[in-house]
Amino acid sequence: MWLSHGVRLVWILHPETRTVDVHRPDQTVATLSGGDALNGLDVLPGFTREVSAVLGPRPAAERSEG
Numbered sequence: 241m242w243l244s245h246g247v248r249l250v251w252i253l254h255p256e257t258r259t260v261d262v263h264r265p266d267q268t269v270a271t272l273s274g275g276d277a278l279n280g281l282d283v284l285p286g287f288t289r290e291v292s293a294v295l296g297p298r299p300a301a302e303r304s305e306g
Contacts, residue, residue, distance in 0.1 A: 242263075243263060243264075243265050248264065248265060248282075248283050249262070249263070249264055249280070249281060249283040249284075250262070250263040250264075251263075251278065253294070253295065255295055257273075258273055258274065258291070258292070258295055258298070259271050259272060259273045259291070260272045260273075260276075260278055260291050260294070260295075262278070264281075272291050273291055274290075274291060274292055275290050275291070275292060276290070276291050277289070277290060277291075278290070278291055278294055
């Protein structure tokens, strides 16, 4: 939806799976996790953060399960 209206970069965060889907026009969706770098590319030049830093620490209940 967003891409068809001219948006050049979409990040969809999935806290339950600790992943981020990266959507760009005319490209395959990339799924990032953990230590992968979320990058602003040409849309937000200079922005880079690890996925784990964006999603924050896992809840204590999840840490004890995994």
